[in-house]
Amino acid sequence: MKKRRIMLVVSYDGTAYNGWALQKSTHNTIEEMLNRAIHGLTGEEVEVIGASRTDAGVHAYGNIAVFDTSSSIPGDRFSYALNHILPQDICVTESREVHPDFHPRHCDTLKTYEYRVLNSKMPVPTRRFYTYHFSMPLDIDVMNEAAHYLEGEHDFTSFCNVESQAVTHVRTIKKVEVFLHGDEVVIRVIGNGFLYNMVRIIAGTLLQIGRGKGKPSDIKEMIDKQDRKAAGPTAPACGLFLMKYEFLDGIPGPETAEDD
Structure with a gap:
């Protein structure tokens, strides 16, 4: 099946996390939790692309992430499905399918x-x-x-x-x-x-x-x-x-x- 790009609006309490970005020397990040949850849902190995790499301890009501998937799950249903897997201090408040070239860091x-x-x-x-x-x-x-x-x-x-x-x-x-x-x-x-x-x-x-x-x-x-x-x-x-x-x-x- 052709890959689709899904956008997530992500809210989180950053207290327990080492920031957004997953790096070789840094674990327990928001990005890592999202990657794991999507893998648990779809079985695919994905790496989300985040719009803002917030620091450890910083919170968000509306950070943006995108990922590519071959899953047939409708774009607007990913939020509900992922929230059953994610820890309680992370919530996907909205999800939708977007253009496959859409990149949240390359926009005005x-x-x-x-x-x-x-x-x-x-x-x-x-x-x-x-x-x-x-x-x-x-x-x-x-x-x-x-x-x-x-x-x-x-x-x-x-x-x-x-x-x-x-x-x-x-x-x-x-x-x-x-x-x-x-x-x-x-x-x-x-x-x-x-x-x-x-x-x-x-x-x-x-x-x-x-x-x-x-x-x-x-x-x-x-x-x-x-x-x-x-x-x-x-x-x-x-x-x-x-x-x-x-x-x-x-x-x-x-x-x-x-x-x-």
Whole structure:
């Protein structure tokens, strides 16, 4: 049977996993769990292609993965079947058949991340895996003013882990906003792509400015220096959530494929 390409929208609690990507030296990853579940369902050896390689401890509501299969299972039924096999901290919220050439990392997209901070005097143990506890008072207005300096196209070398192997550090951030949601400070970042640890460094930097260490306009100087030492600390992984992907040109369905 001719191979079909299936797209999965994947939600997961990243606490127990070593990130998304399966590597020779890294096991217990989201990618590994998906590969195993698909093999258990179809009997095929597959390697899913993920849109975002989230770090250990990072969570997601809407990461994207694709894989090729000869299975006759309808595309929209894979989600139900896989969720019977996957561990409870991983869920396929949607599945569909797509064009066989569709690649989630080779599309024009907007990605939305949120970094969540529990801004309280004392930590809450039951929320330790899903927020970063920050006990010092934060000025949300100042953080928002600083955030606007990050918007637009910039070289984000100062906001990238030094171990990044990206060909270019130029990225476009469409919007950064900071707001209160109950007792949480939420830092929402929307852009066309992100570098290694970029959102966590943005969060760590805005938190420092929000507590009075620096002024909003310092962000411009940090960007201009193109030096990781110029920006603030990398915030812990536990507060970071990949919220959603938006494919700006749509997702091509299988019906767009040319007949052989």
